[in-house]
Amino acid sequence: MYSNRFFNIIVPVVSVLLGLLAGAIIMLAFGYNPILGYQALWNGSFGDLYFFGETIRQVTPYILTGLSVAFAFRTGLFNIGAEGQVIVGWLAAVTVGLTIEAPMIIHLPLAVIAAAIAGAIWGFVPGLLKAKLGVHEVIITIMMNYIALFTTNAIVRNVLTDQKDSTEKVPESASFMSNWLMEATDYSRLHYGILVALFAAFIMWFLLEKTTAGYELRSVGYNRHASNYAGMNVDKNIILSMVIAGAFAGLAGAMEGLGTFGYISVQSGFTNIGFDGIAVALLGGNTALGVVLAALLFGVLKIGALNMPTVAGVPTELVEIVIALIIFFVASSYMIRWVLLRLKKEGK
Amino acid sequence: MNDYVVEMLNIRKEFPGIVANNNITLQVKNGEIHALLGENGAGKSTLMNVLFGLYQPEKGEIRIKGKEVKITDPNVANDLGIGMVHQHFMLVDTFTVTQNIILGNEPKKGGKINLKRAEQEVKELSERYGLKVDPTAKIRDISVGMQQRVEILKTLYRGADVLIFDEPTAVLTPQEINELIEIMRSLTNEGKSIILITHKLKEIMQVCDRCTVIRKGEGIGTVNVSETTPSELASLMVGREISFKTEKEPAEPKETILSVKNLRVKDARNLEVIKGLDLQVNGGEIVGIAGVDGNGQSELIEAITGLVKVESGSIQLNNKEITNLSPRKVTESGVSHIPQDRHKFGLVLDFSIGENMVLQTYYQKPYSKNGVLSFHTIFDKAKKLIEEYDVRTPSEFTKARALSGGNQQKAIVGREVDRSPDLLIAAQPTRGLDVGAIEFIHKKLIEERDKGRAVLLLSFELDEIMDVSDRIVVMFDGEIIASVKPEDTNEQELGLLMAGSTSKKEGVQ
Numbered sequence: 001m002y003s004n005r006f007f008n009i010i011v012p013v014v015s016v017l018l019g020l021l022a023g024a025i026i027m028l029a030f031g032y033n034p035i036l037g038y039q040a041l042w043n044g045s046f047g048d049l050y051f052f053g054e055t056i057r058q059v060t061p062y063i064l065t066g067l068s069v070a071f072a073f074r075t076g077l078f079n080i081g082a083e084g085q086v087i088v089g090w091l092a093a094v095t096v097g098l099t100i101e102a103p104m105i106i107h108l109p110l111a112v113i114a115a116a117i118a119g120a121i122w123g124f125v126p127g128l129l130k131a132k133l134g135v136h137e138v139i140i141t142i143m144m145n146y147i148a149l150f151t152t153n154a155i156v157r158n159v160l161t162d163q164k165d166s167t168e169k170v171p172e173s174a175s176f177m178s179n180w181l182m183e184a185t186d187y188s189r190l191h192y193g194i195l196v197a198l199f200a201a202f203i204m205w206f207l208l209e210k211t212t213a214g215y216e217l218r219s220v221g222y223n224r225h226a227s228n229y230a231g232m233n234v235d236k237n238i239i240l241s242m243v244i245a246g247a248f249a250g251l252a253g254a255m256e257g258l259g260t261f262g263y264i265s266v267q268s269g270f271t272n273i274g275f276d277g278i279a280v281a282l283l284g285g286n287t288a289l290g291v292v293l294a295a296l297l298f299g300v301l302k303i304g305a306l307n308m309p310t311v312a313g314v315p316t317e318l319v320e321i322v323i324a325l326i327i328f329f330v331a332s333s334y335m336i337r338w339v340l341l342r343l344k345k346e347g348k
Numbered sequence: 349m350n351d352y353v354v355e356m357l358n359i360r361k362e363f364p365g366i367v368a369n370n371n372i373t374l375q376v377k378n379g380e381i382h383a384l385l386g387e388n389g390a391g392k393s394t395l396m397n398v399l400f401g402l403y404q405p406e407k408g409e410i411r412i413k414g415k416e417v418k419i420t421d422p423n424v425a426n427d428l429g430i431g432m433v434h435q436h437f438m439l440v441d442t443f444t445v446t447q448n449i450i451l452g453n454e455p456k457k458g459g460k461i462n463l464k465r466a467e468q469e470v471k472e473l474s475e476r477y478g479l480k481v482d483p484t485a486k487i488r489d490i491s492v493g494m495q496q497r498v499e500i501l502k503t504l505y506r507g508a509d510v511l512i513f514d515e516p517t518a519v520l521t522p523q524e525i526n527e528l529i530e531i532m533r534s535l536t537n538e539g540k541s542i543i544l545i546t547h548k549l550k551e552i553m554q555v556c557d558r559c560t561v562i563r564k565g566e567g568i569g570t571v572n573v574s575e576t577t578p579s580e581l582a583s584l585m586v587g588r589e590i591s592f593k594t595e596k597e598p599a600e601p602k603e604t605i606l607s608v609k610n611l612r613v614k615d616a617r618n619l620e621v622i623k624g625l626d627l628q629v630n631g632g633e634i635v636g637i638a639g640v641d642g643n644g645q646s647e648l649i650e651a652i653t654g655l656v657k658v659e660s661g662s663i664q665l666n667n668k669e670i671t672n673l674s675p676r677k678v679t680e681s682g683v684s685h686i687p688q689d690r691h692k693f694g695l696v697l698d699f700s701i702g703e704n705m706v707l708q709t710y711y712q713k714p715y716s717k718n719g720v721l722s723f724h725t726i727f728d729k730a731k732k733l734i735e736e737y738d739v740r741t742p743s744e745f746t747k748a749r750a751l752s753g754g755n756q757q758k759a760i761v762g763r764e765v766d767r768s769p770d771l772l773i774a775a776q777p778t779r780g781l782d783v784g785a786i787e788f789i790h791k792k793l794i795e796e797r798d799k800g801r802a803v804l805l806l807s808f809e810l811d812e813i814m815d816v817s818d819r820i821v822v823m824f825d826g827e828i829i830a831s832v833k834p835e836d837t838n839e840q841e842l843g844l845l846m847a848g849s850t851s852k853k854e855g856v857q
Contacts, residue, residue, distance in 0.1 A: 211720050212720070223697065230707040
């Protein structure tokens with residue numbers, strides 16, 4: 001049947017396949033073997049334990065930024081600010097990690113919560129401006145990204161360190177890293193953060209689909225006038241949605257600061273984890289489960305692609321093009337939906 | 349030998365799982381006004397979309413002026429001289445009347461649009477059919493009635509001989525309706541033929557020559573309007589007897605439930621739209637607000653329900669102040685509100701019909717516990733309401749968007765009435781509905797009254813006001829200028845009052 005559920009599954013799958021196909025054509029056109037290329041991509045992400053560990057490590061922050069964008073989107077808001085929220089979350093997590101001494105059972109959660117709060121504050125500002133003054137959240141969140149980037153750089157250089165480019169590593173009591181996980185995956189940087197990310201996905205699903213707060217958020221996202229008529233506080237829900245979205249992205253920062261790297265350094269530009277989160281959310285249809293799957297795909301592409309130049313000789317630039325094509329086809333899912341409907345009609 | 353201009357013979361149109369049109373025959377004579385009558389969802393629009401080339405029929409044939417044709421898309425329909433005046437206007441707000449009319453069909457002179465010539469042509473057309481449209485006015489500056497005339501001109505400009513009017517009076521005031529009827533007569537005098545899609549029997553009796561009735565996708569037949577009565581048409585349409593006069597016992601008003609005193613409200617442009625209004629509604633009575641749209645009726649309702657801020661004055665419910673409370677607090681203190689615009693306010697269209705049934709009560713027990721929704725209870729409740737209020741939907745999980753307008757409205761009425769409020773506000777509760785649904789909703793309003801609730805009814809249909817209300821208040825320019833009993837007045841008098849004739853005021857009171 002033409003059920004929505006069916007389309008929500010089939011459209012992203014077709015998008016990805018079309019993207020891979022277009023990527024293959026590009027590789028062929030430039031004289032590279034696409035089969036070898038995709039083999040290298042697969043081996044580079046699942047081929048051995050090290051690559052597998054790295055892929056999961058990369059998926060972790062993608063899940064969280066994807067959730068961030070998806071959550072705001074479900075309330076009718078476009079959170080372009082996940083990038084800035086990641087950066088301030090990263091900073092907050094490392095700061096708490098370095099400045100406080102406590103046993104792990106207190107220290108680690110404290111650092112994680114600090115990251116979530118920092119991201120939440122970064123989401124609160126555009127939420128407040130949107131609710132009270134009607135300023136479009138896209139503009140504010142983009143600007144907040146720059147504020148986050150340059151303020152964080154200044155703090156890292158002048159406050160956390162003495163004119164150095166990066167901080168010390170956080171102590172073990174505030175770290176997601178685990179020798180056991182590293183050894184099990186051939187010394188990849190895999191850390192326990194993935195559990196936090198999966199738990200966050202569960203939280204998003206539960207919050208939106210099962211609670212009264214989620215009912216309100218969804219209702220406001222679909223129809224502000226009817227929500228107001230029904231007695232919901234629309235302004236409050238807009239702010240709440242941005243705060244929760246910011247907290248998710250802030251957690252993604254904690255994944256980098258307490259897990260992957262263990263420190264924060266001066267960034268010359270954006271991390272792109274937040275921006276990639278927009279594509280992850282889109283590909284995942286703005287649902288929790290979809291985001292987890294889409295993040296997995298993005299992790300595979302990002303990590304597996306590292307293997308393509310060395311094994312199949314495909315240049316990095318071409319790899320980027322292939323990834324961009326997949327995203328392009330995902331973003332044009334409307335077109336695919338339309339074509340599928342057409343085919344169905346004629347097939348009858 | 350054949351004087352039919354349009355013939356649709358034995359048309360059948362199927363959609364997956366449903367037969368929208370089955371064996372329907374519609375024959376329109378040259379120069380007549382032909383009504384197409386049917387309930388909401390009976391298949392009128394489908395049939396017209398077949399004629400307009402938007403759908404292809406599975407069976408049957410279409411003849412235009414005696415010649416068999418295949419109408420594969422709207423352009424073919426245009427070329428055959430068929431024009432459609434849509435219910436929802438398709439006009440560019442910031443363009444002038446002429447620009448809108450020529451859109452897609454611009455007269456060109458060397459790659460430039462010849463606006464002068466177009467304006468002249470539009471003016472001529474407008475004068476010929478008595479439309480009185482200013483070709484240079486911008487759409488956003490003219491009234492809804494005028495906009496509709498622009499739509500009519502659009503079809504005439506494209507050379508239409510057969511005009512399809514899709515529920516044209518739904519958006520018009522009584523005066524505008526009379527003018528439209530004049531326009532339709534002058535169109536047929538000039539040799540045009542008109543198909544009028546409607547479910548308003550009064551209009552059919554007033555203006556149409558013949559009437560084809562559709563019921564649940566089946567063609568029921570065609571009758572001469574001069575040989576029939578409204579009740580015959582209604583029973584043809586619904587398939588059972590319909591009582592027109594809403595049956596009710598005399599009201600037994602009790603203590604005051606709603607009391608509005610010296611209310612003043614400003615609109616978004618900071619203009620005063622309610623100017624010191626006083627109103628009382630008692631338990632056990634239905635008070636109807638009559639008035640021309642735009643005299644502050646919507647603002648009054650929004651002020652009572654907490655949707656707009658009150659400048660000064662007081663609103664009391666059961667002797668408790670509810671002025672400027674939030675909409676939720678107002679709802680909780682015992683007010684239900686069937687809103688005027690069901691899509692904008694009444695429903696979250698992308699929610700299931702079940703979720704919509706608890707739009708105001710989702711946070712209360714038993715629908716949620718400790719902030720977690722109990723979907724089981726919610727959908728059980730929805731199922732009950734769907735049955736009780738005869739909402740036709742595949743299931744309680746279906747999205748509200750997928751329901752027809754009448755069923756959406758029944759769902760809203762069910763939700764609001766079921767809360768059993770002290771005060772029930774019904775704003776245009778039957779707009780766009782067919783007689784069956786109207787009868788049902790009126791019955792529900794009267795039931796509430798008989799339970800001792802106060803009912804405030806806002807409607808732009810004088811018939812509805814006269815039929816259902818126990819007391820009529822007339823609103824003009826932000827004030828209530830008269831309060832009359834329906835049995836002591838008539839439509840003419842109300843019409844004068846609605847136009848603000850204060851000289852009648854003393855006579856009435």
